[in-house]
Amino acid sequence: MGATQTAVQHGAAHAHDEHEHHEHHETFITKYIFSEDHKTIAKQFLITGLIWAFIGGLFSILFRIQLGFPDADLTWLKPLLGEWIDKDGKMDKDFYLALVTMHGTIMVFFVLTAGLSGTFSNFLIPLQVGARDMASGFLNMLSYWFFFVSGILMFVSIFLETGPAGGGWVVYPPLSALQEAAPGSKGGMTLWLLSMAVFIVSSLLGSINYITTVINLRTAGMTFTRMPLTIWAFFITAVIGVLSFPVLFSAALLLVFDRSFGTSFFLSEIYINGQALHHVGGSALLFQHLFWFLGHPEVYIIILPSLGITSEIIATNSRKPIFGYRAMIGSILGIAFLSFIVWAHHMYMTGMNPFLGTVFMFLTLIIAVPSAVKAFNYVTTLWRGNIVFTPAMMFSIGLVSLFVGGGVTGIHLASAAIDIQLHDTYFVVAHFHLVMGASAFLGMMAGVYHWFPKMFGRMMDERMGYIHFWLTFVGVYCVFFPMHHMGMAGYPRRYYSFTQFDSLDAFADVSAFISISAMIAFGAQLLFAFNFFYSIFKGRPAPSNPWRSNTLEWTTPRFPQHGNWPGEIPHVYRWPYDYSKPNAPEDFIPQNVPYSETLESNLPYEAIFVEQEKEYEPERFGTPEAKKNS
Amino acid sequence: MMFYVILILGVIVFVGLLGFIYRVFALVNLSKTSGENYERRTGKSAAVNGLSLIIFFVVGMVAIFWYSDAVKIHYLPEASSAHGSSIDNLFWITTIVVFIAFALVNALLLSFPFIYRFKDNRKAYFYADNHKLEIVWTVVPAIVLTVLVLMGWNVWSSVTAPAPTGSLEIEVIGKQFNWMVRYAGKDGKLGRHDFRQIDDDNAIGMDFKKDFKTNADDFTASELKLPKGQNVLLKIRSRDVLHSVFLPHFRVKMDAVPGMPTSFWFMPTKTTEEMRAQLSKEGRPNAAEFDYILTCTEVCGNSHFAMKMKVSVLEKAEFDKWYAEQEPWAVKNKEYLQKKGINVGGLALNK
Structure with a gap:
C-alpha cells in the first residue's frame, strides 16, 4: 500500500475554500426546483429516475403478461391500455413492440444512465473529493432540466395514437426511418429522436461537470491515488460519456435527415408500400456502427458507477481495505479504453466483413480479463472480513453474483462462431439483463440504501430492505436464468408469441414462470418505494457516520447546507x-x-x-x- | 389462466399491505425512540441473511441442474449442417468452462458473508494487496480466454470462408412479413435484379430488361428446398427493412439488408425424413410432424414473430428431380412480361 500513498500535497491554496458560503436568500423555487446545489440536483435525478424505473418496469410486466400468458383474455387491461387491447382481448402487436422498445430505452438511458450517474456522481463527487459544490452549479442545474424535458418528450410519445417508437431500443433504420414501415416509426419515433437529442445534451453537461470537479476541486491531500473507487468509477464513466454520446447524437441527427429531409445516409434500394423509394447509396450498417460506438461504451457507462458503489460498500461493510486498489483502478481504466474498440461484436451477423468480426472477437475477449479481475477482488475483499449485513451490503453482494453470472455468457457471445447461433435469441436477453441490467439496478439500490442517511438525514428500514433484496435477487435469477435455455432452443427475442416459431410451444410453462417471477420482483419494488418515501419523513434519525465509513461525506453535518461543510473543508491525509x-x-x-x-x-x-x-x-x-x- | 394471475397478484398485494401496516407501526415506534446510538452491527439478521445466501447457492445449483435436464428434450437437436456441429462443440466447451468459473466464484462469494459475519471480538484481516495473487488471476483467465478465442477463430474462419465453387446458389429475399426464395434454374446463375422492377407480380424485382437470359430460367418456390450433402450458398437480400435469415437447425444466421447483399454457405447433412426418424428415436414429442424452419431474428415490424418459411432437405437425387421439373417464373408470367414490353421469344428455347 505504501506506493499508493504519495506525499501530502498541500502547498496549493484552494480558492474554493475561501469562498465561504454567503447568506443565501433561498426561496422554495431556488432551493427545491431550480436548485444549483449538487445534493438537491442528485435527489431530483434520483426521484425522477425511480419514477422512470417504475414506468419501465411496468412496461416489462405488460409484455411479460403477453409472453407468459399468450392465450389470456386481456380485456381487464382495457381501462389502462384502451385501444391497444383489441376486441378479442388481445394485445396489439405494434404495441407489444412499442413496450419492448420503451422498456429498453427508459431503463438504459433514463434509469441506469441519468438515474444512476446523475444521482450518485452528483451527490458523491463533491462530498467525497471535498468540494463545496460542482464546478458549475448552473450547468448542473441545466443538466437536470434537460433530462426532465427529454423525459417529458418521451412520456408524451406514449400517448400518441400511433404509439411510441417501436423498432427496438437500437432503432435500426430502415425500420425506424420509414414512416410507412410501422406505426411505431411515425410520430413516436420523431419524439424518440428529439428526446434522445435533449438527453444527450443533459448527459454531456453532467459529464463535463463531473470531470472538471474531479480534476480541479479535490481538497488538500486528495491525490488521485487517494480517491475512493466510487469517484474513480464516476470520473471514468463521465469521460466515456463525453467521448461516446456525441456519436449517438450524430447518428440521431442523420436519422432525422433521412426521415424528414429525404437524405439517404442509411437508406438504399427500398421497395415498400407498393412503391420504390428514391434512396440509393446509403448504408444501414453505418447507423449500426454509429449506434454501437455509443451503445457499447454505454453498457460500461451503466455498470461502472454500480461497480464503484459496490467497491465502496463492500470495503466498508467487510471492514477491510478493498483488495487490490490499484488493480481496481487499472481495470476501470482498461475497461474504459477497451470499451471503445469492441462495438462491432454486436454486429457479427449483419453482413459486416468477417475479418472485422475476427478483430472484434479478439478485442472483446480481452475486456473480459479486467472484468474478471474486479470480480476476484471483490471476493477476496470479503475473505477474512468482519462482515456487516446492511441492506446495501446485500445488494452489493447480489450485484457481484449477477455480474459474474451474466459476464461469463459474454464469453459465448463474444466468440463470433458461437454468436452465429445465439445472436438475437433469448440467450442474449439473459446475458445483458444479468450483467448490466439487473446488476446495475442492484448497484443503484445498494447506493440508495447506503447513502440515504446522508441524503435525507434519516435511516431506511433495514428489515424491509432485506425483504426487498431477497425478492429482487431471487426474482432476477428466476426471470433471467431460464432464458438461457430458451436461447439454446433457438427462441428469437422481440417475438410477440412463439406459436408460429415452435408449434409445440415447448417453453410455455417456463414463460409463465418467468412472467410470474417478474411480477413478484416488480411487486418487491413497491415495498422499496414505500420504505424510501416513508423513511424520508419518518425514518429513524441518522447518526453522522452510520456505517463507520472513512470517506469525507460522513464528516459533514447531518443536514449539510449548500457548501457542504460549515467550516473549512477537511484535509485528506x-x-x-x-x-x-x-x-x-x-x-x-x-x-x-x-x-x-x-x-x-x-x-x-x-x-x-x-x-x-x-x-x-x-x-x-x-x-x-x-x-x-x- | 388470467384468473390465476389476478389471484397471485391479489395475494401479493394483500401480503404487501399487511407488511406495510405492520411496518408503519414499527417505524412510528422507532422514530419516537430514536437517538444517535445507531451502533448495532451484530444480531440475528446477519446469521439469517448469511445462511440464506448459502442456502440460495445450494438450492440454486440443484435447480440449475434439475431444470437444465428437464428441458433438455427441447434443446435444438444435433446440428443438421456440416459446420453446425463445430459450433455446438465450441458452445458446450465454453459452457463447461464458464459454468465452473461461475459456480466457483459464487460459492466463495455467497459463503464468505456467513463465515466471516461480524463479531465484536474479532478484527478483519488487513489485507490490501498481493501482487502474486493478482498476477495469477489475471494471467489464468487470459490464458483460458486465449485458448477459447483461438478455437472460436478457427471455426469462424472456416464458416465465413468464401463458398466453395460448385455451391448451389439460392436467393433468399425478406420483406414485411414473409420470405421469398429464388433458384437459379438450369444455367445455375441467378439473374440480375433491380428494386425499381418490383411490383405485385414481380415481387423480387428480376430485371428482365437488362438481363433477360439469366433471369429467364430462374424459378421461385413457396418453401426452401435444399439438397443433402451439397454446399448451398444463400444469397440474401431485403426489399424493405432489415430482416435476418435464421435456420436454427443448421446454425445459420445472416442479416438481410436492403441495398447490401449478404450471403451464407453451408452443407445440409440430414434430410427432413432422417431428422424425423432421429427425433422419434430420441423420444421427442411430435417427431413425425417435424419440419425445418427459416425464421426472422431482426425486428422488422408487427408480424416479425410470424415471418416463417418451411424448409425441407431432400436426398440429392430427389432434389435434382424436383429442381428439373420446376417451371421458370418467366414462363409462368409470360403475359406479364409481354405487357411490360419484353421480348419473350427466347422463352420457348429455355423450356
Missing part, C-alpha cells in the same frame, strides 16, 4: 480504505485523520508521512517553534 488496521483502536480511520494522530497503527513505511505532515502543515503538526513561525 490517507487513502479511504484504512479499515481494521492492526493496532488501531477502532476498525476504521477516516481519510481526514492525519498519520500524526495514529502513531500506534502506522505501518513502518508510513513514518515518512508523519514527517511530511509536519513539513506541509507546520501550524498544525509542527514543533512549538515551527508553529510560532508559521
